[in-house]
Amino acid sequence: MGVQRGKLAPRLHDLARGVDERPVEAHREAKSIGVEETFERDLTTREELLTHLPGITAEVETRLSKRGYVGRTVVLKLRYEDGTRVTRHRTREEPLARADELAQAAAEVLTPELIAGHRVRLLGVSVVNLSPRGGS
Numbered sequence: 001m002g003v004q005r006g007k008l009a010p011r012l013h014d015l016a017r018g019v020d021e022r023p024v025e026a027h028r029e030a031k032s033i034g035v036e037e038t039f040e041r042d043l044t045t046r047e048e049l050l051t052h053l054p055g056i057t058a059e060v061e062t063r064l065s066k067r068g069y070v071g072r073t074v075v076l077k078l079r080y081e082d083g084t085r086v087t088r089h090r091t092r093e094e095p096l097a098r099a100d101e102l103a104q105a106a107a108e109v110l111t112p113e114l115i116a117g118h119r120v121r122l123l124g125v126s127v128v129n130l131s132p133r134g135g136s
Contacts, residue, residue, distance in 0.1 A: 026136040030067060034075070034126025035059040042081050042119035046112050049123055053110075056125050062128060070095035070126030074105035078114065080121035087116065095131060102127065 014020065035056050043049055064070065073091040080086075088109035096102055106125050 022035065030069065031069070032075070032126045032128045033060060033067065033069060033130065034077075034124055035063070036122055036124030039120070040124045042121050043123075044076040044115070046110060046115050048115060049115065049120060050122055051109060053103040053106055053125070054099065056123065057099040057106065058089055059080055060102055060125055060127060061099040064097045065133075068133045069127075069130045070097040071131070071132050072096065072129040073108075073127065074102055075126040075128060076109050076125075077108045077122070077124035077126065078120050081121050089128075090113065091129065096127065097133065098114060099113045110128075115116075 037052055037056055039052075044053075072090050072093070072095055074096060075087055075089045077085065077087045087109075090105040090109050092101075092105065096105065102125060
């Protein structure tokens with residue numbers, strides 16, 4: 001006399017072994033879109049960091065455009081040489097998507113006090129409070 005199995009036993013056995021032929025559905029709504037740059041040499045002045053904002057925000061603009069989003073809040077992220085991370089943000093009433101707008105908002109929160117006495121290893125800019133381009 002054999003062991004009786006339920007109808008789901010073979011399916012559950014496969015799933016337990018990681019076998020699943022269903023297609024992967026990875027669509028999720030984005031909560032933020034951003035870009036970070038890690039420097040080969042730590043930066044110590046606001047001016048040095050500001051020179052990197054146009055390239056970073058141009059890439060953020062490209063990513064926003066490809067995904068069809070605009071955002072209202074720009075988040076600036078710094079990581080210091082000791083691994084400490086700090087973030088600052090600026091929220092606008094009107095949605096932002098252009099690199100120059102993003103760079104301006106990031107520069108506004110990149111204060112000299114935020115850098116004073118620190119060596120900056122990483123600079124990042126993200127956009128949150130996203131909404132579809134053309135909608136609000």
